[in-house]
Amino acid sequence: MATIRQISKHAKVSIATVSRVINNSKWVAEATREKVLDAINELGYRSNKTPGSIDSFRSNIVGLVVSDLSGPFFGDMMHSIEDILRQEGRQMMVTNGHGDLSREREAIHFLLKHHCDALILHLDAMSDEEIIGFVQAQKTPVVLINRYIPALAKNCIAMDNEQGGYLAAKSLLDRGHRKLVCLTGPLFKPDARLRFQGFRRAIEEYGLRFSEDRIVEADFNESSGAKAISRILKRNLPFTGVVCGNDLMAIGAIRRLQEYQLKVPDDVSVVGYDDVMLAGYFQPSLATVRVPISRMAQQAAKLAISLSQHQKCDINRIFKPDLVLRQSVKEQAFEVAEPGRVLLTG
Incomplete structure (x- = not known):
């Protein structure tokens, strides 16, 4: 068990200086503080409240x-x-x-x-x-x-990000949308993977399949969402619903859709994820999953x-997670799928 005296000797400072560091006093030079903290770390200590021991040390x-x-x-x-x-x-x-x-x-x-x-x-x-x-x-x-x-x-x-991704996709499926695209976050990130897994679970529950052409992996920011939806538009795939990895991506996607003269939600419904403050003030206000x-x-x-x-x-x-429905989603008239029929592919 290290004592204040041992720490002061090891760090080559006074006992009073060690005491000031232990008590988190601001009246200690940063370089001296580092010397004392390094000495504490090197010598180590065990749980003991004996006066003079440094077990009670906290950096706070x-x-x-x-x-x-x-x-x-x-x-x-x-x-x-x-x-x-x-x-x-x-x-x-x-x-x-x-x-x-x-x-x-x-x-x-x-x-x-x-x-x-x-x-x-x-x-x-x-x-x-x-x-x-x-x-x-x-x-x-x-x-x-x-x-x-x-x-x-x-x-x-x-x-529960998997459930959140499920709720996002289901919010569109429940409202008649069958031609969906998904703009995921970076799939090396655990939360992005789980949200995408939830999306997959929702469409599988509806007996639907989709092609890889309907997935774009992007980043969790606005410009990435805009670029991702541009890639979808260039593929000439019909779609009425977009599920996004987060709200910033969704906002970027909506702005790009508007540049292509596509109205949200009249032509395309969009769902985000996170429910950041901007989501409720954006026009149209953004349907999303609240984190x-x-x-x-x-x-x-x-x-x-x-x-x-x-x-x-x-x-x-x-x-x-909780689903928050706002203006960016509307009902979509849909055709009932026959057994084995694919409605999510192009």
């Missing part, structure tokens, strides 16, 4: 890795996490993984180097196996947000705090 910082620092989805996430942490007297340190494996690893290493009390991770590129190995080998508590890994169920705050990201983020922050204090907490870990 929770690290957050996101996939993007822009956009309403991650903006709401960061705001809600920071709000809960502030209420509990903690700070948030944010870094961007960019949805890239090497950058996600770098982001996590950066936060660990700064001795965060816990980590909240939104990871796209890192595999389940690597995440499991990391969490099991790591002393720092880890919370995964918007991702569910069965082996780490107690560490996950997730959305309660603010509540998910709040729960992630509470779980991170509880894990860092080795306390139990009543946490809602799995959130269910």
Whole structure:
């Protein structure tokens, strides 16, 4: 068990300086603080509340890795996490993984180097196996947000994205649409894959099939949605409904459809995903699947705090999606399919 005296000797600073670092005093130079924190990390300690031990040390910082620092989805996430942490007297340190494996690893290493009390991770590129190995080998508590890994169920705050994709497609199918196209997010991302799987499940329930020509993999932004629907239009496929991977893609697709003199929803109905604030103000207002990201983020922050204090907490870990119908969807007269007839292919 390391004592303050041992830490001060190892870091070559005074006992008073170690004490100030442990108490998170602002009156310590950053370089000196790093020396003390590195000494604490190197010497290690075991659970013991003996006076002079450093088991009670807290940086009072929770690290957050996101996939993007822009956009309403991650903006709401960061705001809600920071709000809960502030209420509990903690700070948030944010870094961007960019949805890239090497950058996600770098982001996590950066936060660990700064001795965060816990980590909240939104990871796209890192595999389940690597995440499991990391969490099991790591002393720092880890919370995964918007991702569910069965082996780490107690560490996950997730959305049922497969059900969300199902609801999006079913909202069009239930209203008579049979010629659908799907603009997915990047399929290496777990949430995009699950939403697409839900889309597939919905159309299979209706006994329908579709061709690969009716799927375009894009990115989770507005310009990508516009480019994706342009690719569909160039294929000269008849369609009356578009299911999009998120709201920004849907907004981009609608604007591009309007450039082609196609009216939404009179000619084409469009469904998004996330229910960002803009969805309700856009014209036409966007039908979408609501992701309660603010509540998910709040729960992630509470779980991170509880894990860092080795306390139990009543946490809602799995959130269910809700369909929000708005002006971008309308009823479509449809032809009843005969057995084996394909209505989704061109």
